[in-house]
Amino acid sequence: MALLASCRRHLLSSLGPLGASSRGALPGARAASTFALPDLPYDYGALQPHISGEIMELHHSKHHATYVANFNKALEELAEAEAKKDAAKLITLQGALNFNGGGHLNHSIFWTNLCPSKDWAPPSGELAAAVEAQWGSLDAFIAKFNASTAAVQGSGWGWLAYNKTAGILEIAATKNQDPLVLQGLVPLLGVDVWEHAYYLQYKNKRPDYLKAVWNVVNWKDVAERYAAAKAG
Known part of the structure; x- marks a missing residue:
């Protein structure tokens, strides 16, 4: 209860x-x-071809x-x-x-969390600094995120999250549609890895989908969520 x-x-x-x-x-x-x-x-169609x-x-x-x-x-x-x-x-x-x-x-x-690739811009400011502090670089973060999320068994989500208690960013995963709050974390960026999110285009190649999705990540939205999580 x-x-x-x-x-x-x-x-x-x-x-x-x-x-x-x-x-x-x-x-x-x-x-x-x-x-x-x-x-x-x-x-x-705005996120095509990704x-x-x-x-x-x-x-x-x-x-x-x-x-x-x-x-x-x-x-x-x-x-x-x-x-x-x-x-x-x-x-x-x-x-x-x-x-x-x-x-x-x-x-x-x-x-x-998504936007057309023409509107894409890399993370900047406090979010970029936090990513670099935690993983060394954006590329290193993406590599770890993709490895973790590709390994989700069955259906679920990969997340960039904020741990309020520790004051740091974390990579997390959830199964099915479990909300991230059940892990005590604040969701900043979620990537859906249910098959309906990619199978029509990428078939069983989940890593290819995960590689492509970064071309349409709305880092401005992620940064706004990060600022709100730190302030809240």
């Missing part, structure tokens, strides 16, 4: 700006929230949309279970909230 409550609080607070609105619930229950699929800040327009359209309009729909459904069931004080139902909903809420949160970060 503690994990469920913690995850739910994080998801609701983190996703609030991403299209959540208050929704009526049963008497005595918390108000449920409806989450919406966020618009992409670029066209589906990520195809077909992949982006399916990934966003089908896969992400399904996480949003199922997350909203789980929240409605949660509100009903809270109203009925149905402890067993609250516990069984943990998986659906984590998976679908995590899927919505992770993808909402992922879209803004």
Whole structure:
């Protein structure tokens, strides 16, 4: 129950700006929230040739949309279970909230972490200094990140994260759609390595996809997340 409550609080607070609105619930229950699929800040074909327009359209309009729909459904069931004080139902909903809420949160970060290659610029300022301090160079960081993320078994994510306790950057991985907060880390940059993120273009060659994605990483967005994490 503690994990469920913690995850739910994080998801609701983190996703609030991403299209959540208050929704009526049963008497005595918390108000449920409806989450919406966020618009992409670029066209589906804007990341070509590194990520195809077909992949982006399916990934966003089908896969992400399904996480949003199922997350909203789980929240409605949660509100009903809270109203009925149905402890067993609250516990069984943990998986659906984590998976679908995590899927919505992770993808909402992922879209803004990307940009057309014409807008690409390397990290600078405090973020660049932190990367160099931690790994020696941007190239060395990318090599370690790609090795770690290519090794994710099955489906999951590779992350550049901020460890508030240690005050340092870290490379992390999560399985399926687990949100990084469950590791006590702040997500700055996420790379989706579910097959639907790359298979239509790169087939089973995940390392090729990981090599290409750095051409469309939005380092400005990553830097903004880093500054916010340090200030928060």
